[in-house]
Amino acid sequence: MIVKRFSGLSVEEALIRAKWELGDEAVLLSSGPARDRWWKFWERGYHVLAATDYPVAKSPRTSLVDSTGANEVAAGQSQAPERAPAGGDERWEQVMALLTQVDRKIGQAAPAGSGGGTWYQYLLARELPEEWARDLAGTALDGGESEEAQLAQLAGAAASRLSAPGSLPLQDPGTVIVVIGPTGAGKTTTIAKLATRCRLELGSSVLLITTDTYRVAAVEQLKTFGGILDVPVAVANRPQDLPALIREYGADVVFIDTPGHSVSQPMQVQQSLSAIKYAQATDVLLCMPATVSRSLFVKTAQKLAGGHKASLCLTKVDEVLAPGAVLGALMDLNWPVSYVAHGQNVPEDIHPASAEGLAGWLLRGGAYHG
Numbered sequence: 001m002i003v004k005r006f007s008g009l010s011v012e013e014a015l016i017r018a019k020w021e022l023g024d025e026a027v028l029l030s031s032g033p034a035r036d037r038w039w040k041f042w043e044r045g046y047h048v049l050a051a052t053d054y055p056v057a058k059s060p061r062t063s064l065v066d067s068t069g070a071n072e073v074a075a076g077q078s079q080a081p082e083r084a085p086a087g088g089d090e091r092w093e094q095v096m097a098l099l100t101q102v103d104r105k106i107g108q109a110a111p112a113g114s115g116g117g118t119w120y121q122y123l124l125a126r127e128l129p130e131e132w133a134r135d136l137a138g139t140a141l142d143g144g145e146s147e148e149a150q151l152a153q154l155a156g157a158a159a160s161r162l163s164a165p166g167s168l169p170l171q172d173p174g175t176v177i178v179v180i181g182p183t184g185a186g187k188t189t190t191i192a193k194l195a196t197r198c199r200l201e202l203g204s205s206v207l208l209i210t211t212d213t214y215r216v217a218a219v220e221q222l223k224t225f226g227g228i229l230d231v232p233v234a235v236a237n238r239p240q241d242l243p244a245l246i247r248e249y250g251a252d253v254v255f256i257d258t259p260g261h262s263v264s265q266p267m268q269v270q271q272s273l274s275a276i277k278y279a280q281a282t283d284v285l286l287c288m289p290a291t292v293s294r295s296l297f298v299k300t301a302q303k304l305a306g307g308h309k310a311s312l313c314l315t316k317v318d319e320v321l322a323p324g325a326v327l328g329a330l331m332d333l334n335w336p337v338s339y340v341a342h343g344q345n346v347p348e349d350i351h352p353a354s355a356e357g358l359a360g361w362l363l364r365g366g367a368y369h370g
């Protein structure tokens, strides 16, 4: 009998080497990570221990294997037999059964859709933070199921870690929405999109108020949208002016635009927060661009919301290359996401968010185009 150890980067590769040298009759005795002893720290991959009853003929096949790492443990006879092996069919079946098991294991680790890696790597490639990738990959099915079933399972798990109740109550009279967010996040554009929906689709009367008296042309920008939509636009020079303006116009739905802030401007952030207080906002919509890093997203959202219960409008998802970072931030925050804005066109480039839609985006990868 010949017993030999073969190594390779995968069990499958090591087995192929074993069969190449020992022949198809070789029986697999054991397999496992190559580094099974601590001093073998230089070894990578996997080994298999294979045995055959039949001496191996010296052939080019053998010399090829010798050069790729076969490592003889014990040897018996050395002459090749002329006859066909007795009981060969039985051993062949054993080898095939073991190969099937190995195939199944490799299939679990590397589903076809994941491009040869694990689901963990698949999620990392979409830039999902490591801990969320590990968490989601841990929910994957055991690998016997179809790729579609595994993807559906993963999508369900991702959706359960996201909160996205969708649209704000744009049809309810008395709704006052204060829109906050960092500079250039798309606050004013989002207001224009939602106000159009309110006015044209739901038939509600709308009032637009801006508290942005800092930026040149901020008032003009909102007035332009108001003019196109044929809705009144008011300017609040101080947050204290808001209650009177809201009363004066008596619109069903009021949108209050605020100047953009960075987290390093605490005084200005405070001013937007007082708009929430004075306007007695029914909803605070925090516009956050999907293009920022996970940590900046979380930090900015927490600072700008200042302890208020805000829902998110995720903007600029059309400019994102890999959705994992921002979706990881949403999983960290677990705040409700109301809308996803996916372009500059008013009003069409926005739609109510759903956890399933966001999870689907994560698994698809790339930019989000509605």
Ligand SMILES: Nc1nc2c(ncn2[C@@H]2O[C@H](COP(=O)(O)OP(=O)(O)OP(=O)(O)O)[C@@H](O)[C@H]2O)c(=O)[nH]1
Binding pocket: 181, 182, 183, 184, 185, 186, 187, 188, 189, 190, 212, 215, 218, 258, 259, 260, 261, 315, 316, 317, 318, 319, 341, 342, 343, 344, 349
């Ligand atoms: N690609 C893309 N661009 C967007 C989106 N939303 C807004 N924009 C663009 O982003 C730029 C800034 O939009 P604004 O609506 O002025 O942003 P803002 O938050 O009001 O900006 P400030 O008031 O200056 O803080 C404009 O060029 C918009 O057309 C979006 O969803 N996708």
Ligand SMILES: [Mg+2]
Binding pocket: 187, 188, 189, 212, 218, 257, 258, 259, 260
């Ligand atoms: Mg603006």
